[in-house]
Amino acid sequence: MLPNIEIYAPNVVPKEEFVVSGHRACQGCAEVLALRHALKIFGKDTIIAMATGCMEIISTPLPTTAWTQPWIHVAFENAAAVASGIEAGLRILRKKGKIPDKDIHIVAIGGDGGTADIGLQALSGALERYHKFTYICVDNEAYMNTGIQRSSSTPYGASTTTSPAGKVSIGQQTWKKDMVKIAAAHNIPYVATACPSYPFDLIEKVKQAKMANGPSYLHFLSVCPTGWRIPSEAAIKYGRLAVETGIFPLYEIKDGKYRITYNPEPLRPVKDYLKGQGRFRHLTDEHIEYIQKRTNEHWEEIKKLASLK
Amino acid sequence: MKKGIEVSIAASEAAKLARVEAIAAYPITPQTHIVEHLSDIVANGELDAVYVTVESEHSAMSACIGTSAAGARTFTSTSAQGLELMHEILFIASALRLPIVMAVANRALSAPLSIWNDHSDVMAARDCGWIQLFCENGQEVVDTIIMAFRIAEDHRVLLPVMVNLDGFQLSHVVEPIDFPDQKDVDKFLPDYKPLYTLHPDRPLTMGAYATPELYTEAKFAQEQAIINSLPVIKEILSEYSKKFKRKYNILETYNFEKSDTVFIAMGSVNENIMTAIDTLKKDKKSCGLVKVRLFRPFPDAELAALLEKKKNVIVIDRAMPAGGMNGPVYNEVAALLRRYNIKANLFNYIVGLGGRDVLPEDFISVYDEVVKAKKGKSKEKTNYKVIGVRA
Numbered sequence: 193m194l195p196n197i198e199i200y201a202p203n204v205v206p207k208e209e210f211v212v213s214g215h216r217a218c219q220g221c222a223e224v225l226a227l228r229h230a231l232k233i234f235g236k237d238t239i240i241a242m243a244t245g246c247m248e249i250i251s252t253p254l255p256t257t258a259w260t261q262p263w264i265h266v267a268f269e270n271a272a273a274v275a276s277g278i279e280a281g282l283r284i285l286r287k288k289g290k291i292p293d294k295d296i297h298i299v300a301i302g303g304d305g306g307t308a309d310i311g312l313q314a315l316s317g318a319l320e321r322y323h324k325f326t327y328i329c330v331d332n333e334a335y336m337n338t339g340i341q342r343s344s345s346t347p348y349g350a351s352t353t354t355s356p357a358g359k360v361s362i363g364q365q366t367w368k369k370d371m372v373k374i375a376a377a378h379n380i381p382y383v384a385t386a387c388p389s390y391p392f393d394l395i396e397k398v399k400q401a402k403m404a405n406g407p408s409y410l411h412f413l414s415v416c417p418t419g420w421r422i423p424s425e426a427a428i429k430y431g432r433l434a435v436e437t438g439i440f441p442l443y444e445i446k447d448g449k450y451r452i453t454y455n456p457e458p459l460r461p462v463k464d465y466l467k468g469q470g471r472f473r474h475l476t477d478e479h480i481e482y483i484q485k486r487t488n489e490h491w492e493e494i495k496k497l498a499s500l501k
Numbered sequence: 502m503k504k505g506i507e508v509s510i511a512a513s514e515a516a517k518l519a520r521v522e523a524i525a526a527y528p529i530t531p532q533t534h535i536v537e538h539l540s541d542i543v544a545n546g547e548l549d550a551v552y553v554t555v556e557s558e559h560s561a562m563s564a565c566i567g568t569s570a571a572g573a574r575t576f577t578s579t580s581a582q583g584l585e586l587m588h589e590i591l592f593i594a595s596a597l598r599l600p601i602v603m604a605v606a607n608r609a610l611s612a613p614l615s616i617w618n619d620h621s622d623v624m625a626a627r628d629c630g631w632i633q634l635f636c637e638n639g640q641e642v643v644d645t646i647i648m649a650f651r652i653a654e655d656h657r658v659l660l661p662v663m664v665n666l667d668g669f670q671l672s673h674v675v676e677p678i679d680f681p682d683q684k685d686v687d688k689f690l691p692d693y694k695p696l697y698t699l700h701p702d703r704p705l706t707m708g709a710y711a712t713p714e715l716y717t718e719a720k721f722a723q724e725q726a727i728i729n730s731l732p733v734i735k736e737i738l739s740e741y742s743k744k745f746k747r748k749y750n751i752l753e754t755y756n757f758e759k760s761d762t763v764f765i766a767m768g769s770v771n772e773n774i775m776t777a778i779d780t781l782k783k784d785k786k787s788c789g790l791v792k793v794r795l796f797r798p799f800p801d802a803e804l805a806a807l808l809e810k811k812k813n814v815i816v817i818d819r820a821m822p823a824g825g826m827n828g829p830v831y832n833e834v835a836a837l838l839r840r841y842n843i844k845a846n847l848f849n850y851i852v853g854l855g856g857r858d859v860l861p862e863d864f865i866s867v868y869d870e871v872v873k874a875k876k877g878k879s880k881e882k883t884n885y886k887v888i889g890v891r892a
Contacts, residue, residue: 236701237701238701239699239700239701241567248710249710252706252708252709252710253709253710253711253712254709254710254711254712254715254719255709255715256709257706257709259704259706260704261701261704262699262700262701262703262704262705262706262707263704263705263706263707264566264567264570264699264706264707264708265707265708265709265710266563266566266590266593266597266708267563267589267590267593269559270559270560270563270590272560273555273559273560273563273564273567274563274564274566274567274570275567276525276553276555276560276564276567277523277525277553277563277564277565277566277567277568277569277570277571278567278568278570278571278699279567280523280525280551280553280564280567280568280571280573281522281523281551281567281568281569281570281571281572281573281575282571283551284522284523284549284550284551284568284573285522285571285572285573287549288522288549290572290692291572291700292702296700296701313556313557313560314556314557314559314560314563316556317555317556317557317560320556321553321554321555
């Protein structure tokens with residue numbers, strides 16, 4: 193990372209806020225933090241289509257709103273479809289000269305449930321149709337808004353309220369769905385992972401996503417102290433541990449070309465990340481060994497794709 | 502000048518006359534010819550619009566919300582399972598007060614799968630907050646689609662409108678249709694001027710959630726909006742009638758004044774009922790018909806005024822009650838008779854499910870049965886009868 197970043201950071205990040213204070217996010221919510229950074233880069237000429245979920249429910253109890261950009265919420269599974277409509281609608285109105293002739297960027301935002309589960313079809317449709325928009329998955333690895341139920345993005349071994357660890361279960365028994373690969377399979381110009389624990393990496397990727405000549409997909413690991421059962425002040429630390437252990441590699445796929453944007457090698461053992469999180473508390477050394485093995489394999493795969501041998 | 506044309510094609514031509522700007526639709530039988538023709542005229546540049554080829558009806562209605570919220574005049578079309586797949590989003594479109602117009606080629610709901618016509622699709626979506634109009638023939642489809650945009654976009658209304666046309670029975674027949682001139686339509690239906698849109702120059706939040714302190718008020722306000730749309734709908738229908746010399750009203754009657762016994766029905770079945778009425782006339786039997794063109798908001802006062810002095814009212818439903826006491830149209834009429842203290846005998850017949858033919862003779866038999874029942878010679882135990890069912 194850049195030296196002495198704290199000195200000039202305030203000058204490189206736009207000062208204007210688009211998600212303003214007064215919202216009801218939990219203490220230490222890294223999801224709203226990620227959006228705060230991202231929306232600064234998307235800027236004023238942006239329209240947000242948001243899925244039902246944490247970010248929607250913390251921000252818009254009638255008659256208040258935390259969003260200063262135009263914002264719409266319709267339902268849980270259709271943020272990408274609503275964004276498609278907004279993009280198409282603005283395109284024809286601009287062509288007909290009914291609205292000012294300027295670029296407006298459309299951003300669809302959904303949680304991991306709204307993206308990897310119930311909204312997957314609408315997302316795939318919107319990416320395939322090649323609407324010029326950015327889809328952001330804010331991944332806190334479970335249905336946190338409804339009370340920590342498992343999603344297909346919940347990591348292996350995590351105990352949630354619908355994948356509880358018990359005498360005969362280790363909790364979540366499936367491996368986390370690879371949304372990045374799914375998005376990339378649509379051959380869109382830009383796909384990237386990011387984490388608000390690395391704000392400058394995140395900001396760079398948002399810039400790329402905004403500039404992409406077609407749809408772009410951003411996958412933000414959004415640490416959730418409430419659902420992960422960690423102290424709220426540890427949110428940034430766990431985001432860093434996820435990256436440093438190789439659990440959540442930071443990379444981008446630009447025009448099909450993989451690039452690791454931050455190489456944390458030598459990787460820390462996954463145990464550093466898993467320990468201290470209540471959702472993984474029950475895991476035995478044997479489980480941790482398995483997670484270590486799969487994590488190494490995934491990291492090697494990403495390295496290979498990025499031609500880092 | 503009248504032109505022989507398939508009604509589905511005519512429906513898309515009406516959307517073109519309305520200068521639709523955005524379409525998001527997913528193909529389903531029997532709506533397909535509507536969206537195919539729309540695709541054609543967009544591809545040919547005859548209609549300057551965006552066509553979003555969504556991957557499902559759920560996304561169709563979601564994308565329509567997007568285009569409409571952006572400020573574009575939006576049209577879509579579906580049938581049966583498609584209407585049910587977008588069911589969730591129908592309620593949101595009306596609550597967001599977006600003036601989307603949708604043609605529904607009415608079709609039976611699965612299972613058993615049936616691509617043929619009845620009203621089980623729209624009746625399952627009757628309480629979704631949309632204005633609902635029913636068409637009897639192709640001419641009505643064309644005129645109703647044009648009127649639907651005027652109604653939907655009127656700032657006193659701002660609600661989505663569903664234009665119902667019977668699948669196959671109406672959507673796939675070729676009829677002589679008189680198309681209004683583009684310049685007359687343009688005068689009747691000027692550019693859509695939205696009150697609020699999603700735009701950075703005037704940022705706003707759409708689709709916020711309500712706590713128990715506000716939800717009731719939000720829904721009450723929406724209910725007032727659909728109730729208050731009734732006089733506006735009447736006004737627009739009357740303006741259209743004057744301008745285009747074709748009579749439109751929310752309710753229409755046939756052989757009505759002198760008849761003690763009257764049918765109430767919606768959609769293309771009205772044409773067979775009128776044929777039955779003409780045949781009955783030859784036998785010196787007088788039977789009338791009320792065609793319900795507007796189902797939501799339900800024109801209760803107007804219908805009550807018509808039924809006040811009638812002896813027998815026969816309500817034709819085209820959907821099963823699913824364990825309820827009667828068919829959905831009957832239930833509205835029964836509530837109305839009670840509210841307006843009308844003493845007519847009320848009968849309910851369910852006909853033409855899943856495309857089953859229902860002939861003028863069937864309605865003649867119904868008439869004879871009802872007139873007999875009135876004299877106490879036949880007492881039915883069930884609240885409704887299903888015409889032609891092999892039980």
